[in-house]
Amino acid sequence: MSGKFVVGYDDSAAARRAVDFAVGRIKVQGGTIVLAHVLEWSPYSFLTPTELEERHKRRREELERARDAITSTVVAELEKEGIGVETEIRYGKAHDVLGQVARDHDAVQIIIGREGQSSLGARIFGSVAAALIQSAPVPCTIVP
Amino acid sequence: MKHNPFIAALAAVGAVMAGAPAFAQEQVMSLDDKVNEVFANSTGWFVSLIFSNFPGTTFPWIVAWLVIGASVFTLYFGFIQFRVIGHAIALVKGDYSDPKDAGEVSHFQALATALSGTVGLGNIAGVAVAIGIGGPGATFWMILAALLGMASKFTECTLGVKYRNEYPDGRVSGGPMYYLSKGFAERGLPGGKILAVLFSIFCILGALGGGNMFQANQAHQQISGVVGDYPGWITGLVFAALVFAVIVGGIKSIAKVTEKIVPFMGILYVGTALVIIAMNYDMIGWAFGQIFAGAFTGLGVAGGFVGALIQGFKRAAFSNEAGVGSAAIAHSAVRTKEPLTEGFVSLLEPFIDTVVVCTMTALVIIITQQLVTDPTTGLYVLNEAGNAVKTVGDTSGVGLTSAAFGSKIAWFPSVLALAVVLFAFSTMITWSYYGLKAWTYLFGEGETKELIFKVIFCVFVVIGAASQLGPVIDFSDAAIFSMAVVNIIGLYFLMPIVKRELENYLDRLRSGQIKKFN
DSSP states (O other): OOOEEEEEOOSSHHHHHHHHHHHHHHHHHOOEEEEEEEEEOOTTSOOOHHHHHHHHHHHHHHHHHHHHHHIIIIIHHHHHTTOOEEEEEEEEOHHHHHHHHHHHTTOSEEEEEOOOOOHHHHHHHOOHHHHHHHHOSSOEEEEO | OOOOHHHHHHHHHHHHHTTOHHHHHHHHHHHHHHHHHHHHHHHHHHHHHHTOBOTTSSOBHHHHHHHHHHHHHHHHTTSHHHHSHHHHHHHHHTTTOOGGGBTBOOHHHHHHHHHHHHSSHIIIIIHHHHHHHHOTHHHHHHHHHHHHHHHHHHHHHHHHHHTOEEOTTSOEEOSHHHHHHHHHHHTTOSOHHHHHHHHHHHHHHHHHIIIIIHHHHHHHHHHHHHHOOOOHHHHHHHHHHHHHHHHTSOOHHHHHHHHHHHHHHHHHHHHHHHHHHHHTGGGHHHHHHHHHHHHHHGGGOTTHHHHHHHHHHHHHHHHHOTTTSHHHHHHTTSOOSOHHHHHHHHTHHHIIIIIIIIHHHHHHHHHTTOBOBOTTTOOBOBOTTSSSBOBTTSOOTHHHHHHHHHTTSTTHHHHHHHHHHHHHHHHHHHHHHHHHHHHHHHHOOOHHHHHHHHHHHHHHHHHHHHOOOHHHHHHHHHHHHHHHHHHHHHHHHHHHHHHHHHHHHHHHHHHTOSOOOO
């Protein structure tokens, strides 16, 4: 069966492994990739007045930069391999956004890479993988 | 003396390094005297004009101006502040924010930034001054003024968003100077431009004074109160360097740290106040009794209940800046298709700042019984000068608040000192932006022009911390209040525009056309 695989992508080695894993699945069973890049953002953070003023401009720049970076690298490679790929660049908390993207695209699975954080680190800083498992609307694969 | 202040400050540093602190002191002192003299002579008339009383009374007309303005807006918009408070909270929570707009300025962020400009000395020192002079009854009038002021905030912040400038690169600039000029032009009224220019001039002066020198000065008093006396210009230079790093250097980390600690300090402050109030829960009823009785009888304070009323009104205005127009500058940056939503959100500001935080301060001072009463009559005893209520440790201002908290929680005065310093810093950052917006309105945008203002701002930090500039502080207070004179005139003329938008918005909200996203 085919379907869309949402892959969390952020230019790290772990994210790269997630993409490779998704490519492997697609070669076996078909499907396309939705590359989801999350720009961490909380609407409840505190900004200075100057940051308030420039926020819209910065947001545009950040989105453009992220899009350029992804399209010129991983998207180009995937297209070369003949794999269908879409990109989603959104602001928010990583696990929320990945879940939302999966819902919006009616995806069959979410695939993310894991950094291999120590359990202490994960306890203190939280872990995207753990949060995603708790909230994901579709099955998840965590690639170590 | 021909030195400019910055060179004088640098010379002072050099002198200390050369091992001649006495010389440094003398340099700065003589500069202070000079500045005092020049200011007092040239601006005294302006200060007396703004703070003059109605003939034959001790009631300053500017206080009446603010309260009448707030009452007019309250009535004109049909007590809007009480009708939409639930909707305002839903907006701040983000219930009505389109998830597609994530990454843009949220209502919460605009509110938090505007609050960081108002929560500060007014809540800690201002309230103590009001109660010290006007007795507990001042609290009642302070709360009433804040509740009315919510309507002023609503009006000015709605207009701020509606008439802001949006530039092609995505930046926005807004505030009274923009709605005065554009709004008046739209209604075909003359004089908008003149009001806008006047507002900008007062805003720059207010930013340098109340938003800068006064803050630096109070921060120095706090620090020297904890670590012992030392020359103010040292505090001034440190603060100026930090402010410079943030507003010129764009060092985000300092701003980020402050913007994270300040809300925490605010919560800690209110939390501690609540703990003290809870520890004395049996006195809460009594404290409110004092507030109500004092509001209408004065309970023996100087000037009776009118004295309590003036103090309450005055401090509320100082603290939450409703009607001054400053918050409209910060609120303009929010990303919204509906200017009204920002008006709704902003009306929470006087509520949080004054009705919640100021009342906490007041209750703690009253409950810890810092004010001396006559055991036989139950009335408050006046101090020797007869102009304020006698306090347990002869304290006033921040000292009174500090003593009140310290009487129950011994270590809290040190935390309070830190809070005052941080509040002062965040107020400076916010006001530097307000001043800058007024500056660019007058002189146009451009890196060099903006840099000039920013450097002037930093220089004034040093001057403010280094000196006891009574006349300069009076003048800057007067400048902040003259912003309100210009702004409220403008609001009277522009309020029909807000009313039209309000009716339209509320209709759509009722009919379900404006939907929640989550």
